[in-house]
Amino acid sequence: MPRPATRPHPHARRASAFALLLALLPALTIASQPRDAPAAVDALDQQIATRMQEGGMVGMAAMIVIDGQVRWTGSHGWADRERGIAFTPDTVMNIASISKxxxxxxxxxxxxxxxxxxxxxxxxxxxxxxxxxxxxxxxxxxxxxxxxxxxxxxxxxxxxxxxxxxxxxxxxxxxxxxxxxxxxxxxxxxxxxxxxxxxxxxxxxxxxxxxxxxxxxxxxxxxxPDYTRRVLFAPLGMDSTVWRLADVPPERQARLYVRQMGLAIPLPWYGLATYPDGGVRSSVNDLGRFFLALLGGGAHDGRRILGEASAREMLRLQFDAAHHPANLDPASRNSGLFWSTKLGATLVGHGGSDPGLKTEMLFDPAEGVGIVLFTNTSVCSDGMKPFVDLLGDLRSYARSLKGTPPVQ
Missing domain, CATH: 3.40.710.10 (DD-peptidase/beta-lactamase superfamily)
Known part of the structure; x- marks a missing residue:
């Protein structure tokens, strides 16, 4: 059974996995985890496999960041089922509206x-x-x-x-x-x-x-595409992040799938004339660098893409009790600059949906926990609950990491 290569964190251990979909899917690869939590990792492995089966997801990858540090990355399933290419945190795919x-x-x-x-x-x-x-x-x-x-x-x-x-x-x-x-x-x-x-x-x-x-x-x-490569992607080392489909080698890009009558049907890749609203192609590892830079006041790992004031203004909630749109209660829903609040204003970030994919990039300010999650399968109404539950599983696992030191 194929397993994706483990790249980002050299001291990481691989979690044991169990079969999913009659042993057809590659198992979960843990790219970073605490030294002393194999039981928790095994439980997360099983939760991810269950959510994927419930939602009909072909592949996924995710990242957990805590207090400005990457604490866990993992993946499960196929980037390209027909060619037997496993999904990894370095797999490139459309991120849809997170592009905003x-x-x-x-x-x-x-x-x-x-x-x-x-x-x-x-x-x-x-x-x-x-x-x-x-x-x-x-x-x-x-x-x-x-x-x-x-x-x-x-x-x-x-x-x-x-x-x-x-x-x-x-x-x-x-x-x-x-x-x-x-x-x-x-x-x-x-x-x-x-x-x-x-x-x-x-x-x-x-x-x-x-x-x-x-x-x-x-x-x-x-x-x-050229401006963002120069001022955002290159400074952060986001070498796999592009806007143009032609700039992604086919072997690096996830195949996208749409669910029809219980089956996951592969789609052809596509581009957008309106690419600023949803055309970025990135990996979980790359997008995590961008996420951490914005959460870190415009810089990550000593590399700055925005001044602190600009980063703060981008994330600042723009509405208050005195100034807000007539159809929006800022106590339950608010907006940054191309950022928004979710779940009763307890999380901030952005999600994305397009044919063949669902993505989320969310941060909990109270807990200092961020989640990046990709799946290369359309999440329809009956698949939304498993996707949301998967986000919940990742947040729960993140809470278990809060009191543990990062792997050095």
């Missing part, structure tokens, strides 16, 4: 460098107009794009055309957005906007994130 946090960090870097202003009318940066026709005198700002309060709405029929199966999208981000907001194409401009003034209503918008990424490109003079 990368776009947010790039935006904050451009703000820090004096190229952008969070509260300026975005039309100052665009070659086409983006204005809610019901409120023509109310400007839309980057801060509103990043908190999903811009009044922009995803026009589903047009937005869906941004997915390109079989490779990277041949349509550029600039061309897609120019067409999307072009009233002469026959689309009713009002369909792009909610009937609320910018800044007064919270509504999640992918197109708003794509627009923010395009504004970063306009301000920096670089495509977002």
């Amino acid at each position: 946090t990368v776009t947010g960090a790039a935006m904050m870097r451009a703000v820090e460098d004096g190229l952008l202003e969070l509260d300026r009318d975005i039309n100052a940066y665009l070659p086409f107009a983006v204005t809610n026709p019901a409120f023509p005198d109310v400007p839309i700002t980057l801060r509103q794009l990043a908190t999903h309060t811009s009044s922009l709405e995803d026009r589903g029929d047009a937005y869906a055309t941004g997915y390109h199966y079989g490779g990277d999208s041949p349509v550029t981000l600039a061309a897609f957005l120019a067409d999307y907001f072009d009233a002469t194409t026959g689309a009713d401009p009002a369909r792009n906007f909610a009937p609320h003034a910018p800044g007064t209503h919270h509504a999640y918008s992918n197109i708003g994130a794509a627009l923010a990424g395009y504004i970063v490109e306009r301000a920096t003079g670089e495509p977002l």
